[in-house]
Amino acid sequence: MFAGFMVNAWEVATIVAVVAGVVGFFVVLRGSAFPAHAIPNGAFAGAAGANLIGLNPLVGLGAFALLAALGIGTLGRRGRRDVVTALALVLMLAIGAAFLSQSTEYEPEIFSLLFGEILGVSSAEILPVAILGLACVIAVGVLYRRLLLTSIIPEIAAARGLQPNRVELAFLIVLACATTMTVPVVGALLIFTLMIGPPAAARSFTNRPGFALIVSVAIALVTVWAAIACSFETNWPVGFYVGTYSAAGYGLGRAYAAWERRRGGQLGPDALIATLQSATS
Amino acid sequence: MSLRRLLFEPGFFSSAPVHTAVLIGAVTAVVSAVVGVFTVVRSQSFAGHALTDIATTGGSGAVYFGVSPLAGFIGGGVAGGGMMDLIGVQRVRSRDLATGIVLGAATGLAALFLYLDATQSATTGVTQQILFGSIFTVSSSTIPIVAICSAVVLLLIGVIYRPLLLSSISPDLASVRGVGLRVVGLLFMLALAVAVGLSSIAIGSILSTALLIGPAATALRLTRSIRGAMVVACLLGIATTWLGVLLAYDSDYWDPSSQGLPVSFFIVAIAFLIYLLSGLAARRHVGRRNGDIPAKEACGLEDDTTSKAVA
Numbered sequence: 407m408f409a410g411f412m413v414n415a416w417e418v419a420t421i422v423a424v425v426a427g428v429v430g431f432f433v434v435l436r437g438s439a440f441p442a443h444a445i446p447n448g449a450f451a452g453a454a455g456a457n458l459i460g461l462n463p464l465v466g467l468g469a470f471a472l473l474a475a476l477g478i479g480t481l482g483r484r485g486r487r488d489v490v491t492a493l494a495l496v497l498m499l500a501i502g503a504a505f506l507s508q509s510t511e512y513e514p515e516i517f518s519l520l521f522g523e524i525l526g527v528s529s530a531e532i533l534p535v536a537i538l539g540l541a542c543v544i545a546v547g548v549l550y551r552r553l554l555l556t557s558i559i560p561e562i563a564a565a566r567g568l569q570p571n572r573v574e575l576a577f578l579i580v581l582a583c584a585t586t587m588t589v590p591v592v593g594a595l596l597i598f599t600l601m602i603g604p605p606a607a608a609r610s611f612t613n614r615p616g617f618a619l620i621v622s623v624a625i626a627l628v629t630v631w632a633a634i635a636c637s638f639e640t641n642w643p644v645g646f647y648v649g650t651y652s653a654a655g656y657g658l659g660r661a662y663a664a665w666e667r668r669r670g671g672q673l674g675p676d677a678l679i680a681t682l683q684s685a686t687s
Numbered sequence: 688m689s690l691r692r693l694l695f696e697p698g699f700f701s702s703a704p705v706h707t708a709v710l711i712g713a714v715t716a717v718v719s720a721v722v723g724v725f726t727v728v729r730s731q732s733f734a735g736h737a738l739t740d741i742a743t744t745g746g747s748g749a750v751y752f753g754v755s756p757l758a759g760f761i762g763g764g765v766a767g768g769g770m771m772d773l774i775g776v777q778r779v780r781s782r783d784l785a786t787g788i789v790l791g792a793a794t795g796l797a798a799l800f801l802y803l804d805a806t807q808s809a810t811t812g813v814t815q816q817i818l819f820g821s822i823f824t825v826s827s828s829t830i831p832i833v834a835i836c837s838a839v840v841l842l843l844i845g846v847i848y849r850p851l852l853l854s855s856i857s858p859d860l861a862s863v864r865g866v867g868l869r870v871v872g873l874l875f876m877l878a879l880a881v882a883v884g885l886s887s888i889a890i891g892s893i894l895s896t897a898l899l900i901g902p903a904a905t906a907l908r909l910t911r912s913i914r915g916a917m918v919v920a921c922l923l924g925i926a927t928t929w930l931g932v933l934l935a936y937d938s939d940y941w942d943p944s945s946q947g948l949p950v951s952f953f954i955v956a957i958a959f960l961i962y963l964l965s966g967l968a969a970r971r972h973v974g975r976r977n978g979d980i981p982a983k984e985a986c987g988l989e990d991d992t993t994s995k996a997v998a
Contacts, residue, residue: 439787440733484966488732488783489904493959495736496897500955503893507949595798599791606784643802649795656788 412638414527418535419630422588423600425539427608427623428546429584430601432577434609436557440488441578442601444495445474446585446594451502453590458509464534467589470498471582479575524592524634524644531591538587545580553577554615596645600626603652610659625655708932708950710830715886716898716924718837721844722882723903724916725875729855733783734771735879735899737790739892741767742884744793747800757832757888764884767793768876829889836885843878851875852913893951898924901958908969927957 433442449471456466474494481490546553555563556573563570588597608622633647726735745763749756767789774785844851854861854871862868886895906919931954939947 434784437783439783440736443733443737443787443790485908485962486727486730486732486904488730489727489900489962492732492736492896492900493904493962496893496900496955497959499893500897500949500952503949504952507947507952595791595794598787599795602784602787603791606788643798645798646795646802649792649798652795653788653792 412525414529414532415525415634416631417532418527418591419524419634420627421532421536421539422592422597423626423630424623425542425584425588426597426600427604427626428543428619429580430605430626431608431619431622432546432553432557433581433601434605436553436574436577438577438581439602440491441475441478442581443598444478444491444498445471445578445582446589446597448474448495448498448502449582449585449589450594451498451505454502454505454509458505464586464590468582468586471585472579474498475578475582476575479571479578482574483571524596525637527591535587535591538583542580542584542587545576545583549573549576549580593645596648599645599649599652600629603656604629607652607655607659610656610663629655702936705932705936707830709929711833711889712928712932713925714830714833714837715889715895716902716928717921718840718882719886719895719898720902720906720920720924721841721917722879723899724907724913724920725844725851725855726879726899727903727907728913729875731782731879732900734768734786734876735883736896737771737786737793738764738767738880738883739887739895740790740797741793742880742887743892744797744800745884746888747797747804750804751800757829760888761836761881761884763793764880764887765877768880769873772873772876833885833889836881840878840882840885843874847871847874856913891951894954897951897955897958898928901955901962902927905958905962905965908965923961927954927961930954930957 430442433439449467452466452468452470452473453463454466455470456463477494478487478491481494552563552568552573555566556568556570560570563573584601585594585597592600604625605618605622607625608618611621612618629648629651632651633644636642636647637644723735726732742760742764745759745761745766746756747759748754748763749759770789771785774788775781850861850866850871851874853864854866854868858868861871883895883899886898890898902920902923903916905923906916910916910919931950934953935947935950937947938953
């Protein structure tokens with residue numbers, strides 16, 4: 407399980423889990439689950455297009471992810487954000503379908519872009535993933551206070567001269583960056599699951615934002631490691647285990663928060679937000 | 688005659704797939720428009736889209752278990768919608784999160800089913816067909832089932848129309864008036880799940896979301912009442928679908944060296960363009976940029992009834 411080609415899988419999974427845990431924490435806090443689903447899914451169209459004209463798929467993925475982030479960020483200011491996100495997503499998927507109709511024998515690659523092939527990662531793919539992942543984590547670190555403030559208490563953020571639209575756009579670009587690097591190795595569906603399940607579970611275990619971020623990364627790591635191990639043993643797809651374990655982790659978190667509440671404690675999403683509000687005001 | 692030849696490539700009116708596409712397209716466009724107006728007003732676009740993927744999971748599961756795919760799509764959608772409601776879609780803050788959790792689990796299951804389907808039956812093209820299903824590949828035998836399910840959805844929306852309207856636009860006013868928000872929310876979710884499951888198997892998951900959100904969001908920007916928005920959305924949806932079918936059919940003849948473009952591409956592109964254009968038109972109405980309809984106006988309530996109800 408730890409020999410040869412599997413080493414690459416463990417390394418990439420660890421990087422992806424850390425990035426998903428960090429970026430996903432803010433995805434959950436900001437209620438950006440829909441963009442987090444739309445950007446990686448829509449970006450596949452870019453890979454299909456790059457494939458059609460003989461470019462590196464990573465270039466197409468990056469270009470479309472960035473376009474999606476900019477489109478959702480700018481159009482979302484004027485219209486309803488969820489509507490704009492839905493329309494941007496279907497537009498990209500439709501463009502992808504148009505690209506696919508012009509090429510042949512692409513199906514295995516669609517499958518791997520959606521569901522990933524983490525067990526077949528080559529060593530050459532690890533370095534770019536690591537660099538982009540580091541960039542994402544550094545960007546979140548730089549934006550940390552601004553992201554927290556604009557997510558939770560927009561009034562105070564505005565009073566301090568922060569521009570929520572700019573912070574949102576910056577965050578969407580980080581999301582696009584995280585997507586570009588992870589989609590080719592783990593697939594669009596898996597990265598979305600990892601960005602939602604573990605961070606949502608983490609919010610149920612603690613009220614302190616910094617600690618919740620660490621818990622989020624830890625749950626993401628346990629989820630992917632367990633998923634790879636089970637997938638290796640049973641031969642079933644990694645995505646299945648990541649999906650099930652993420653949902654199970656979230657269920658455990660909800661149960662723990664309910665139990666804690668019955669004992670008189672204050673846990674859960676609302677409690678985290680309340681803690682942050684009283685700490686910053 | 689020459690104009691007709693220019694607009695409609697030969698065989699358009701006699702082609703059986705075109706007839707089916709035009710019929711199925713119109714039926715699903717109407718159901719999507721009616722359900723879509725409430726989906727947009729209730730800010731449940733993500734749920735509306737996620738249900739297509741969840742229905743797809745049901746569809747791939749049905750292939751594995753040898754059940755009818757239609758039952759799989761609708762069953763998967765209804766189960767997913769029920770789960771979302773259970774986890775907490777009724778609270779606005781946690782809605783998208785609940786959708787995301789269910790979607791993540793469902794896509795995991797889809798990965799498993801598609802893997803098992805592929806290893807068991809060695810059928811190629813299942814993934815692509817399930818994910819990108821085309822309106823031109825619908826068999827005409829599914830038309831009656833699609834029509835019946837559509838009628839059920841429209842009937843359900845008709846039955847809960849007033850409480851749904853009130854709870855969508857002004858939840859506070861609705862609870863004051865004794866509307867069961869939880870029940871209405873669940874019933875709407877079920878209607879949405881059936882409508883989306885149906886349209887994802889009939890016209891594919893891309894078009895399902897496009898027709899659910901595009902025409903409805905456009906209509907809400909252009910009209911001042913929910914009822915009006917529904918009518919406009921139905922007309923826009925049908926027009927968009929038919930124009931898309933025509934262009935896709937014609938595109939086979941544009942460039943003889945390459946294949947035509949898929950119908951989903953044309954329909955989505957038209958829906959998106961109309962939405963963008965409607966933004967320019969709506970900007971003239973000050974304060975109506977988001978397509979938000981004032982509660983009183985949309986419910987047809989006079990000012991004094993509202994204040995009485997709140998008091």
